Amino acid sequence: MSRVYNFSAGPAMLPEEVLKEAAEEMTDYRGTGMSVMEMSHRSQAFASILNEAETDIRELMHIPENYKVLFLQGGVSLQFAMIPMNLMKNKVADYIVTGQWAKKAYQEAQKYGRVNKIASSEDKTFSYIPDCSDLSVSPDADYVYICENNTIYGTKFRELPDTKGKPLVADVSSCFLSEPVDVTKYGLIYGGVQKNIGPAGVVIVIIREDLITEDVLPGTPTMMQYKTHADAGSLYNTPPAYGIYICGKVFKWLKKQGGLEEIKKKNEKKAKLLYDYLDESCLFKGTVEKKDRSLMNVPFVTGNEELDAKFVKEAKEAGLENLKGHRSVGGMRASIYNAMPYEGVQALVDFMKKFEKENL
Amino acid sequence: MSRVYNFSAGPAMLPEEVLKEAAEEMTDYRGTGMSVMEMSHRSQAFASILNEAETDIRELMHIPENYKVLFLQGGVSLQFAMIPMNLMKNKVADYIVTGQWAKKAYQEAQKYGRVNKIASSEDKTFSYIPDCSDLSVSPDADYVYICENNTIYGTKFRELPDTKGKPLVADVSSCFLSEPVDVTKYGLIYGGVQKNIGPAGVVIVIIREDLITEDVLPGTPTMMQYKTHADAGSLYNTPPAYGIYICGKVFKWLKKQGGLEEIKKKNEKKAKLLYDYLDESCLFKGTVEKKDRSLMNVPFVTGNEELDAKFVKEAKEAGLENLKGHRSVGGMRASIYNAMPYEGVQALVDFMKKFEKENL
Numbered sequence: 001m002s003r004v005y006n007f008s009a010g011p012a013m014l015p016e017e018v019l020k021e022a023a024e025e026m027t028d029y030r031g032t033g034m035s036v037m038e039m040s041h042r043s044q045a046f047a048s049i050l051n052e053a054e055t056d057i058r059e060l061m062h063i064p065e066n067y068k069v070l071f072l073q074g075g076v077s078l079q080f081a082m083i084p085m086n087l088m089k090n091k092v093a094d095y096i097v098t099g100q101w102a103k104k105a106y107q108e109a110q111k112y113g114r115v116n117k118i119a120s121s122e123d124k125t126f127s128y129i130p131d132c133s134d135l136s137v138s139p140d141a142d143y144v145y146i147c148e149n150n151t152i153y154g155t156k157f158r159e160l161p162d163t164k165g166k167p168l169v170a171d172v173s174s175c176f177l178s179e180p181v182d183v184t185k186y187g188l189i190y191g192g193v194q195k196n197i198g199p200a201g202v203v204i205v206i207i208r209e210d211l212i213t214e215d216v217l218p219g220t221p222t223m224m225q226y227k228t229h230a231d232a233g234s235l236y237n238t239p240p241a242y243g244i245y246i247c248g249k250v251f252k253w254l255k256k257q258g259g260l261e262e263i264k265k266k267n268e269k270k271a272k273l274l275y276d277y278l279d280e281s282c283l284f285k286g287t288v289e290k291k292d293r294s295l296m297n298v299p300f301v302t303g304n305e306e307l308d309a310k311f312v313k314e315a316k317e318a319g320l321e322n323l324k325g326h327r328s329v330g331g332m333r334a335s336i337y338n339a340m341p342y343e344g345v346q347a348l349v350d351f352m353k354k355f356e357k358e359n360l
Numbered sequence: 361m362s363r364v365y366n367f368s369a370g371p372a373m374l375p376e377e378v379l380k381e382a383a384e385e386m387t388d389y390r391g392t393g394m395s396v397m398e399m400s401h402r403s404q405a406f407a408s409i410l411n412e413a414e415t416d417i418r419e420l421m422h423i424p425e426n427y428k429v430l431f432l433q434g435g436v437s438l439q440f441a442m443i444p445m446n447l448m449k450n451k452v453a454d455y456i457v458t459g460q461w462a463k464k465a466y467q468e469a470q471k472y473g474r475v476n477k478i479a480s481s482e483d484k485t486f487s488y489i490p491d492c493s494d495l496s497v498s499p500d501a502d503y504v505y506i507c508e509n510n511t512i513y514g515t516k517f518r519e520l521p522d523t524k525g526k527p528l529v530a531d532v533s534s535c536f537l538s539e540p541v542d543v544t545k546y547g548l549i550y551g552g553v554q555k556n557i558g559p560a561g562v563v564i565v566i567i568r569e570d571l572i573t574e575d576v577l578p579g580t581p582t583m584m585q586y587k588t589h590a591d592a593g594s595l596y597n598t599p600p601a602y603g604i605y606i607c608g609k610v611f612k613w614l615k616k617q618g619g620l621e622e623i624k625k626k627n628e629k630k631a632k633l634l635y636d637y638l639d640e641s642c643l644f645k646g647t648v649e650k651k652d653r654s655l656m657n658v659p660f661v662t663g664n665e666e667l668d669a670k671f672v673k674e675a676k677e678a679g680l681e682n683l684k685g686h687r688s689v690g691g692m693r694a695s696i697y698n699a700m701p702y703e704g705v706q707a708l709v710d711f712m713k714k715f716e717k718e719n720l
Contacts, residue, residue, distance in 0.1 A: 004393030008400045011601060016387060019395050023386035027379045033364030033679065035379050037559035037606065040368045040682055073433040073561060074583060077597040081581030108582055194598055199397040201433060201561045201600030219579050221441030222468055223434060237437040238554055240561030240600065241371060246397065319393065322400055 005344035008322035009151050009297060010174065010195035013339040018249040036245045041238050049241075050234065053248035060251060060260055063183050063206060070205040070226065071234040071244050076101065076171055076192045078224070079203060080108035083169055083188065084115075085220040087142050087211060094118045094141045096161060099126045099150035100328065101171060106145070112217055116141070119161075125329065126153040128289040132161030143167045143187060149175035149294050151195070152326040154287065154333065156294040160185055167211060174296050176204070177254060178338055179264035187211050196296070196337045198247035201240045205229075254338070263338055264295075270336050270345045271295045277349045283307075283356040287329060301331030302359075308332060311355055318351055320344075365704035368682035369511050369657060370534065370555035373699040378609045396605045401598050409601075410594065413608035420611060420620055423543050423566060430565040430586065431594040431604050436461065436531055436552045438584070439563060440468035443529055443548065444475075445580040447502050447571060454478045454501045456521060459486045459510035460688065461531060466505070472577055476501070479521075485689065486513040488649040492521030503527045503547060509535035509654050511555070512686040514647065514693065516654040520545055527571060534656050536564070537614060538698055539624035547571050556656070556697045558607035561600045565589075614698070623698055624655075630696050630705045631655045637709045643667075643716040647689060661691030668692060671715055678711055680704075 006013045029036050032045050039046045054069050063069060074082075083105075084093060091113030095106040097120040109115045116138055119130040137144060144163040149156045151174040160168060167187025176191040183189065188207045194200035205226065212226045222228050228236050257263050275293060278286045278300055287299045302308050308331050312324045325333040336345055366373045389396050392405050399406045414429050423429060434442075443465075444453060451473030455466040457480040469475045476498055479490040497504060504523040509516045511534040520528060527547025536551040543549065548567045554560035565586065572586045582588050588596050617623050635653060638646045638660055647659045662668050668691050672684045685693040696705055 002393060003388060006394050006398055008398070008403075011398055011400060011598065013398050014395065019387045019397070023383040026383035026386070027363060027376060033362060033681070034366050035374065037379070038366055038368070038371055038373050040371060041560065043368075043682075073435065073600075074438070075433065075597045078434070078581065078583040081583065085581075111579060111581075192598065199600075199602040200401065200598040201603060217579070219471055219577070221438065221445075221471075221584075223438040223441065224581075237435045238371065238552065238560040240433075240559075240603070242559040242602070243561060243600070321393070322403075 004319045004321045005340070005347055006321045007334045007336065007340070007348070009326070009333060009335045010192070011200050012195050012335055012337050014198070014246070015250065015253045015339045018246065018253055021249060022246060037242050039241065041235060041241050046241055049245050049248055050239070053244055053251060056248065056251035056255060057204070060177060060254055061181055061183055061206070066209045067183060067206050068209060068212060068230045070207065070229045071239055072203045072205055072229060073201060073240050075200070075203060076173055076190070077104070079171070079190055079205070080105040081111070082224045082226070083145070084109040084112035085217045085224055086226050087167070087169070087188070088113045088217060089215060090140045090142050092116070092138050092140045093143050093145060094138050094166070095145045096120070096130070096132060097122060098129055098155060099147055099153050101151070102145070102147035105147070105171065109145070118144070126150060126155065127287055129155050129157055129292040135161060137164040137166055141166045143169045145169045147171040149296055151297050151335070152328060154294045154297040154299040155292040156296070158292065167208070175294070177260060177263070178267055178296055180260040193243065193247055195335070197250050199243050202243040202247060204247070266342070267295045267336070267338065270340065270342055271298065273342070273345050273349055274298050274334060274336065277352060281352070281356055283360050284352060287331065296337055297333060297335050299325050299329050299331060299333040301325070305330065307359060310359070314355065315351055320348055320351055364679045364681045365700065365707055366681045367694045367696065367700070367708070369686070369693060369695045370552070371560050372555050372695055372697050374558070374606070375610065375613045375699045378606065378613055381609060382606060397602050399601065401595060401601050406601055409605050409608055410599070413604055413611060416608065416611035416615060417564070420537060420614055421541055421543055421566070426569045427543060427566050428569060428572060428590045430567065430589045431599055432563045432565055432589060433561060433600050435560070435563060436533055436550070437464070439531070439550055439565070440465045441471070442584045442586070443505070444469040444472035445577045445584055446586050447527070447529070447548070448473045448577060449575060450500045450502050452476070452498055452500045453503050453505060454498050454526070455505045456480070456490070456492060457482060458489055458515060459507055459513050461511070462505070462507035465507070465531065469505070478504070486510060486515065487647055489515050489517055489652040492517075492519070495521060497524040497526055501526050503529045505529045507531040509656055511657050511695070512688060514654045514657040514659040515652040516656070518652065527568070535654070537620060537623070538627055538656055540620040553603065553607055555695070557610050559603050562603040562607060564607070626702070627655045627696070627698065630700065630702055631658065633702070633705050633709055634658050634694060634696065637712060641712070641716060643720050644712060647691065656697055657693060657695050659685055659689050659691060659693040661685070665690065667719060670719070674715065675711055680708055680711055
């Protein structure tokens with residue numbers, strides 16, 4: 001069978017050329033006589049892989065020198081605890097709840113201090129981003145937290161909240177490296193790589209150096225202190241080496257695409273194709289307020305559950321995979337991350353048009 | 361270049377046929393049209409991979425039904441905190457310190473309660489396993505902790521300590537699946553997979569069900585509760601899916617080898633070849649008390665640092681890689697895990713004989 005167009009929300013499509021290279025290097029990485037999986041993480045060969053990965057993501061995101069880049073394990077779910085354990089000096093934090101993942105982060109943080117929900121869009125099933133231009137930020141808040149792109153609901157912060165000078169902490173898992181970003185506006189940016197960058201099992205944390213301190217909450221495990229990993233250059237213990245290697249290849253692929261400015265144009269073109277069709281369709285409609293639409297995750301419905309199920313089934317038969325929406329929204333969702341080619345979205349829209357004709 | 365014999369202590373050699381299969385399936389896993397890296401962890405294809413992996417390791421280790429098998433992230437270093445956070449009901453634990461990793465576990469546990477070092481071999485650079493047949497186990501100890509095979513020092517518990525009825529917790533990273541094991545003698549067995557099983561980034565925890573409770577230390581992150589992962593079948597969050605997939609292939613490879621009984625015979629044969637030569641050599645000598653020798657990690661020295669360095673360098677040129685010993689022991693170390701073929705150890709011994717002749 002040939003490759004399918006995989007609209008999974010994550011783990012998700014990776015560039016085919018990255019996978020092919022990885023396959024070719026599997027039993028012998030560039031004359032070392034071994035796989036990257038078999039390599040000591042203290043070897044020169046792996047040091048080069050790690051260093052190049054860091055250099056390339058720094059270049060892609062224009063990460064200033066006073067930010068550290070950490071390659072960690074445990075997923076964003078572990079970060080939900082790691083962030084308050086490290087940053088809650090006053091034991092106060094403000095959370096903006098725009099979806100299930102922000103909500104989980106908000107709930108987990110409650111174990112560690114006083115946590116305020118200063119904005120939310122739960123009243124309308126998280127189908128929009130609340131106005132964050134003048135929030136009641138707590139005067140003693142250690143940070144303000146957002147999930148910048150909401151994978152399940154298909155919304156994205158088009159403007160960052162005004163945090164009134166408090167460090168902004170952002171989970172960018174589902175928009176990581178999808179467009180240029182001004183890192184200086186954040187205290188901490190982090191995300192799981194399994195949507196836009198690599199295989200599940202790696203979390204990248206970009207953190208301003210002044211937020212990395214020894215002054216963490218009592219009982220914080222050594223492995224959950226940013227300082228542990230920052231001091232050791234992500235080599236305190238054996239890192240998820242193979243995952244980092246794949247991430248590194250994706251960084252190089254992104255550079256070849258022209259960097260984040262160019263990938264943004266491609267992502268906008270792909271998203272426009274799908275949103276334009278949704279806006280004119282008589283059968284399908286998007287579920288998100290237009291101003292807050294994500295470039296990465298596009299949920300849509302027919303309004304008829306049976307028809308939704310039929311669509312997902314027939315789409316799969318046509319090589320368009322994983323279009324079923326999250327159970328909390330229903331309907332369909334097309335995740336169109338960096339690695340989804342324009343042709344994939346075109347094939348989806350063509351199929352939707354055909355389905356609309358047959359079923360309206 | 362062809363494949364080298366890689367004596368790395370970990371990450372380490374994997375069976376070549378496993379790597380070849382993974383390479384072949386990289387862009388299209390068995391007709392799914394996608395890589396395992398790209399697969400939703402909620403998909404049927406991945407559910408099969410995870411279920412088969414669990415079934416196979418249960419079969420290999422004869423794991424009783426009242427034990428859970430968890431596939432986690434974060435490495436053994438995260439377990440150093442996770443174990444006390446979950447098991448320290450009385451806030452007391454006993455540790456047997458037979459190497460650097462046991463020592464790190466012992467130190468980390470001190471964050472969470474009263475921790476007793478009830479035996480140690482630090483007096484002789486961890487070159488032996490202390491007598492553990494009649495230890496002063498604390499009456500209120502929540503568990504007794506060991507590192508069963510000491511990667512750096514090349515020692516192994518040939519008999520398990522008498523824990524006086526307390527649950528035994530064992531880090532088996534460097535002897536995982538290298539020989540049959542009586543799971544019922546342990547409360548919790550765990551290890552990083554990157555020595556004997558798969559790529560770094562996966563930790564397997566085998567835990568008796570009665571030790572999985574909600575009664576954990578205050579402030580324990582949700583992700584660090586065994587119950588979280590046990591209840592969700594290792595799918596609470598996105599697991600390190602690709603790593604689990606490779607582990608699964610290694611389990612199948614082990615079954616094809618005849619299971620743990622047969623792999624033990626092979627490991628004994630390999631180790632005997634090397635130890636017999638060390639015992640008769642006039643140049644090289646092993647650093648470990650014979651009764652406590654590991655089948656997996658074999659440290660040895662010439663007694664002359666310059667000669668050690670020369671050996672490591674020339675061995676590398678001959679395709680025998682990563683023979684440099686850990687800095688705390690010096691000299692050389694050959695890690696001869698399951699995937700190291702007999703021919704690799706034979707090549708090493710042949711090379712050592714030649715080197716001895718040339719340099720004595």
